[in-house]
Amino acid sequence: MTIDGQYPPCTSCKGKMKARATQSGATIQYNWQEDGQQKT
Structure with missing residues (x-):
């Protein structure tokens, strides 16, 4: 499962x-944006 x-x-x-x-x-997999960068 992927969560954005x-x-x-x-x-x-x-x-x-x-x-x-x-x-x-x-x-x-949990994804988010931080300082314009994709984080996982």
């Missing part, structure tokens, strides 16, 4: 995404 966000993921969101990925066996 507007802001860096907060600590809580990182934990929730990691837990859901582990539970489901999915891979989650």
Whole structure:
């Protein structure tokens, strides 16, 4: 799963995404822009 966000993921969101990925066996990639650069 790829999620394109507007802001860096907060600590809580990182934990929730990691837990859901582990539970489901999915891979989650969270992307956002910072200083004009794509971050993952």
